[in-house]
Amino acid sequence: MAGGTSSIMETLFQRTLDDMIKGLRLQLIGESAFVSKALDEIRREVKSTDPSTKSTALHKLSYLASLHFHDMSWAAFHVVEVMSSSRFSYKRIGYHAASLSFNDDTPVLLLITNQLRKDLGSTNEFEVSLALECLSRIATADLARDLTPEIFTLLSTTKLFVRKKAIGVVLRLFAKYPDAVRVCFKRLVENLDSSDPQILSAVVSVFCELASRDPGSYLPLAPEFYRILVDSKNNWVLIKVLKIFAKLAPLEPRLAKRVVEPICDHLRRTGAKSLMFECVRTVVSSFSEYESAAKLAVVKIRELLVDDDPNLKYLGLQALSIVAPKHLWAVLENKEFVIKSLSDGDPNIKTESLRLVMAMVSETNVVEIARVLVNYSLKSDPEFCNEILGSILSTCSRNVYEIIIDFDWYVSLIGEMSRIPHCQKGDEIENQLIDIGMRVQDVRPKLVRVARDLLIDPALLGNPFLHKILSAAAWVSGEYVEFSRNPFELMQAIFQPRTSLLPLSVMAVYIHSAFKVLIFCLHCYILQRESITSSCPENLVLGVSESVLKREMPEDSGLIRTTCEALPVQGDKGFNRRASNQSSEVFSVENGGDRTINHGQTSTPNFSEKSSFTYESIVKLINLVELAMGPCMGSHDVEVLERARNLLCFIEVIKGEITECLEHKEKKKESEEMKASEIIKLMSDAFSEELGPVSLSAQKRVPIPEGLELKESLDDLGTICADIQVPPSNDSNLFSLGSPYNGEEVGVSASELESKEESEPSNEATALLTDHRKRHGLYYLPSEKNEIVPNDYPPANDPKLRDNLNNDTEDLVKLTEQSLVTNKKPNHAKPRPVVVKLDERDVVTITAKRPEPNDNLLSGAVREVLLGSDTRTTTSQHNPPDKASSKRKGKEKLNVDPSSKLKEDLGDSEKPDHENPSSRRSKHRTHGKERRQKSPSKPAEERENNGQKGKQKSSHRARHKAQERADAPLNAVSQTPVIPDFLL
Amino acid sequence: MIRAVMVMNTQGKPRLAKFYDSQPVDKQQELIRSVFGVLCSRAENVSNFVEADSIFGPDSRIVYKHFATLYFVLVFDSSENELAMLDLIQVLVETLDKCFKNVCELDLVFNYSKIHTILDEIFFGGQVLETSSAEVMKAVEEISKLETASNSITLVPKSVSGWRGR
Structure with a gap:
């Protein structure tokens, strides 16, 4: 009684959905507070025994779930209760809530099967439609299996309002329970003959969905x-x-x-x-x-x-x-329109026309199109500007820069794009700068010039989007410093005051590049001095390069030789001039004289200019580095700190000796100087090792050595590490080849190795390195991958070029050992420089798409119904455990060329037989085969016949239909051979 | 197939949201927000399509139409025709208009149930089932008749149980 009273009270004072919505609009306590109060109310009301209170509460909850995104899964059981109400308005609320909140994991789904079955069989078509709608949203495999007979019945109901929804639900039914195909497919196909446009539209759209999957x-x-x-x-x-x-x-x-x-x-x-x-x-x-x-x-x-x-x-x-x-002609025909659309106000149209413009790009017009696009990008809004830049970058880099012939042009285009104010393509540009540097040897001088222009511009440092680009520019400048016209200026640029704006990760690259530049300068300086003192400099150079690792770059030695040869002639002059210059203002970036000279030079770099490494200049350089490194020593970033420390320690080591031996320039002792210079040479050689691009699949190709347990538990690693202190094991991860672009990292680790070993004689270092290589061969990809290097590498060196280098033998050795590195090719023979490509074929094959298993089941079932043999269908029907095997059989069968199947069916259709299904079946086979021999010769005729046959067929079809409707669902399957009859 | 139907006002408040591939509620909210983010940045008099791969995953597009204070949005994939979807929004709005006589945002706010009835007649589990607003109206009227019929009995106190069934 008490319960009854409270229930009445609740009913009388319950807020309806409208009340709640009004309250929500007028509330003063804040929306979320109001909603949580309402939710509390609902929680109480929904437990009520009164169906009206309960359903109203659920209705409000659905509203909040749908438009205020509050989870309502907790009310699942109440949903089931309301669904089972006999009153239509409540039932509707219940079904609405179910389709809103139920998913495959809802536990109460098991409880609604009977309710759904009852409603599907209801005489009220709107109740049936509620159940169908709900099923189309929430059907699980179990529900689909249990309710397939009901759906089958509804597929041929005379109530069109229900039938079209039954057709719609078939999609979900098939997706969840592929075996339903065996029962329902035929009726679905029959609906294709319907004269009612709604039914036809529904069934065609179901087939459209099905066909899009398989x-x-x-x-x-x-x-x-x-x-x-x-x-x-x-x-x-x-x-x-x-x-x-x-x-x-x-x-x-x-x-x-x-x-x-x-x-x-x-x-x-x-x-x-x-x-x-x-x-x-x-x-x-x-x-x-x-x-x-x-x-x-x-x-x-x-x-x-x-x-x-x-x-x-x-x-x-x-x-x-x-x-x-x-049909590219279609685009070219509308070229003006497409270009004009680039400046349309509609972002969709702009993007689409940009895509089309990129489709028109080819080797011959890439320069002009890129020019037009860059101009457009300057005028357009930031978003579209970046879209333009992005598509230029991706189009040009497609297939390893397939369409680029003039890399000098492309590199300067990249430089230009970096300076566009809205440019946010830092990552992509960074990748390409480094990638081109590694892949295309001929473009390096130009690349270094572009990188220098970027580094030297203080305005670029303030733009965070450009930091990545600057990082790449710094890396390029350091790695290919031998092409730099003025390394001093470069150093100055690297350490200009505003570089403190850079993020630490970029700063680390800067410091490392500075290290490379410094080594280069010192190395050149020493060689230069040796060339003055020694009578035969060439021998010395060769001696050095042979004594260290076998990897000096041809350019490097060539350059040094030029230096050495040039110096005796004009050395003194240049020397003095530079010395006097430098005393006043050489190193300032604003050094007008220097810059104009650099700009004035075009294709023939003047090495003597660059190589005027005087004592003063070197000391100044060292001081500059020391000064700049000071703040970095306090950095919190490990990368920056470590690199800065390496650099300073190195300076510490060499400084004393350099200064000392230079002070008594003429009367120095051989042995003293040798030590510093040897370290420098060693470092220089380490840095001149060329970094090649690495294939994405490189790591996968390395076989796992025997005995290497990759899945072992690492719990006891702690004790092992405590026992053995092998530095290389820590270093080793630095050699990882995660991306093709981690050139910096490899560089770092090399330098760390070097700094550890720098006090040791060179041959010992080599021995250590080879030892390390032996132990950690896994991580040394480039030089050990000779065997698996794909043969689409660029051709070997042009012998003509080699002529001007005396050390042919050394080159040969290099060639055999470093196949990852392209060698310089003559500018005159081919218009396009060699671009190193890596074979990525195996990657592609690995990622081949596999269809989902459920799709397989579905298509298997569909094909079985449409084309399958009688034995298979009957066994699968009567013998559920056999299903799997029969399905497999079906799939084997499916490997038969679909076109030949179709041919067979087309052939079948011509046969005017309407005997009982089983005897016809056997005839089909033979007949089909006869047909197949004929059909290729006269397919057109056959098809013309088909048109007429179709009309004759319809009457037969109707007869079949009537027959089938009387059949129970289970028998339907055994009749599957009838299907070919429906095919023209 | 159609992945979602949304109606939201120009402030981004959802007035109707129906997702045909089931999504958890917080994901729904996020999706509506990102759709609104795209729509409100678009000028008037531009095309009504948006490629929505970044919001709804691959092969999804948005078509929307702006009426007074409301955006009507359909999310669909490549098995639908863009212009047909645009027509469909027209059908939906026409139906609403017939139903509420000069439909405005408030009608949508206060007629949650009815709007879902209309929607369910046009869309069925992500497929378009009915494209004639007259047919939709017919069904909707039948359904509301049925509802009032079943509700008219509620004049008798509801707690008096025992006469369930028809």
């Missing part, structure tokens, strides 16, 4: 779809049928030949833009090899393009970009 299975239904394509007047239906044919046509060329004409008819005739666009899209995506159809489509595209409606314009451009790969 077109091959539905080829046998092509005649049905063809009939609809020709007969239907409903644009919705036609659009869906076109979508189906767009999927089917590529699988069966003869089908394409047959349907292309009706599609063109629609294209010519239709006034509806949606249908017209769909025809165009179908033609350009699936029928583009039919010249006349493609031409017609392009004419229609043109109509879309000139329309005032931006939607049509956009879709026209989109169609154009589908057609572009196969």
Whole structure:
């Protein structure tokens, strides 16, 4: 009694949904506070025994879940209660809440099967429709399995309102429970004959969804779809049928030949833009090899393009970009329009036209197009500007810079793009700068010049988007410092005051580059001095390069030689001039004289200019570095700190000796100087090792050594580390080859190794290194990958070039050992420089797409119903445990070429037999085979016959239908052989 | 198929949201927010399509239409035709208009249930089932008749149980 009273009170004073919405709009306590209060109310009300209170509470909860995003899974059980109410309005609330909140994991789903079954069988079509709607959202495999018979019945109900929804639910049914195909598929196909446009539209859209997942299975239904394509007047239906044919046509060329004409008819005739666009899209995506159809489509595209409606314009451009790969002429025809659209106000149109412009790019016009686009990017808003830059970068780098011939141009274009104010493509530009540096040897001088211009500009340092680019520029300048015209200036740029704005990771690269530059300068200085004192400098140079690791770069030695040869002639002069200059202002970045000279020079670098390494200049350089490194020593970043320390320690080691021996320049002792210079030479050689690009799949190709347990537990690692203190094991991860661009990291680790060993004589260092290499061979990819290096590497060196280098033998050794490194090629022989490519083929094969298992089941079932043999269907029906094996059989069967299957079925259809299914089945086989021999010769005739046959067939079909409707669902399967009858 | 139907006002408040691939509620909120973020940045008189791969995953596009204070949004994939979807929004708005006589945002706010009825007649589990607003209206009227019929009995105190069934 008490419960009853409170229930009445609750009912009387319960807020309805409307009250709650009004309250929500007028609340003063804040929306979230109001909602949580309302939720508390709902929590109480929903427990009520009164169905009205309960359902109202649930209704409010659904509202809050749907529009205020509050979880309502806790109310699942109440949802089930309300669903089972006999009153329609409550039931509706319950079903709405269920489809809103239930998912595959909802536990109470098990409880609703019977309720759904009851409602599906209801005489009230709106109740049935509620259940169907709910099922279409939440059906699980279990629900689908249990309710398949009900759906089967509904698929042929006379109530169209229910039947169209039953057709719609089939999609979910098949997806969750592929075996339902065996029961329902035939009825679904029958609905293709329906005269009612709603039913037809529903069933065609179901087939469109099914065919988009697995077109091959539905080829046998092509005649049905063809009939609809020709007969239907409903644009919705036609659009869906076109979508189906767009999927089917590529699988069966003869089908394409047959349907292309009706599609063109629609294209010519239709006034509806949606249908017209769909025809165009179908033609350009699936029928583009039919010249006349493609031409017609392009004419229609043109109509879309000139329309005032931006939607049509956009879709026209989109169609154009589908057609572009196969019929570039269509794009070229509309070139002016496309270029003009780049400045359209509509972002969609701009993006689409940009895509088209990029489609037109080729080796010959890339320079002009890039110029036009860069100009556009300067004028456009930041977002589109970056889209332009991004597409230039990605198009030019496609297929390892396939379309770039003039790399000097491209590198300077990158430099220019970096300076565009809105540029946010730092990461991409960084990658490409380093990538080009490693892959294209010939472009390095230009690259270094571009990098220098970027580094030296203090304005760029303030833009955080450019930091990545600056990092790449610094790396390039350090790595290829031998091409730099003025390393001193470079150092000055690296340590200009505003570099403190850089993030620490970039700073670390800067410091490392400074290290490389410093080594280079010292090395040149020592060589230069030796060349003055020693009578035969060449021997010395060679001696040095041979004594250390076998990896000196040809440019480097060539350059040094030039220096050495040049110096005796004009050395003194340059020396003095520089010395006097430097005393005043050499190192300032503003050194006008220096810069103008550098700018004035174009293709022939003046080495003597660069190599005027005087004592003063070197000391100044060292001081500069020391000064700049001071603040870095207090850095919190390990990378920066460590690199700065390395650099300073190195200076510490060499400084004393350099200063000392230079003070008594003429009367120095050989041994003293040798020590410093040897360290420098060692370092220089270490840095001149060329870094090559690394294949993405390189690491995968390394076989796992025997005995290496990769999946072992690492728990006891702590004790091992405590026992053995092997530094290389810590270093080793620095050699990891995660990305092809981690050149810096490799560099770092090399330098760390070097700094550890710098006090030891060179041959010992080499020995250590080789030892390390032996132990950690895994991480030394480049030089040990000779065997697996793909043979599409650039050809070996041109012997002509080698002529001007005396050390042929050394080169030969290098060649055999360093196949990852491209060698310089003559500028005159080929127009395009060699670009190192790596074979990525195996990566591609690995990532080949596998269809989902559920799709396999579904398509297996569909094919089985459409083409399968009788034995298979019967066993699978009566013998559930056998299902798996029969399915497998089915799949084997499916490997048969679908086109030949279709041929068979087309052949079958001509046979006017209407005997009992089993005897016909056996005849089919033989008949089909006979047919197959004939059919290729006269497919056209056959198809013409098909048209007439179709009409005769319809009467038979009706008879079959009547027969089947009487059958129980289980028997339906044994009749599957009837299906071929429906195929024209 | 159609992945979602949304109606939101120009402040980004959702007025109707229906997702046909089930999404957890916080994900729904996030999706609506990002759709609004895209829509409100678009000028008037530009095309009504947005490529939505970044929001809804691969192969998804948005078509939207701006009426007074409301955005009507459909999210769909490549098995639908863009212009047909645009027409469909028109059908939806026409139906609402017929239903509420000059529909405005407030109608949508206060008629949660009815709007879902309309929506469920047009869309069914992500497929377009009905494209004629007259047919939709017919069904919607039948359903509300049925609802009022079942509710008219509620004049009798509801707690008096025992006469369930029809």
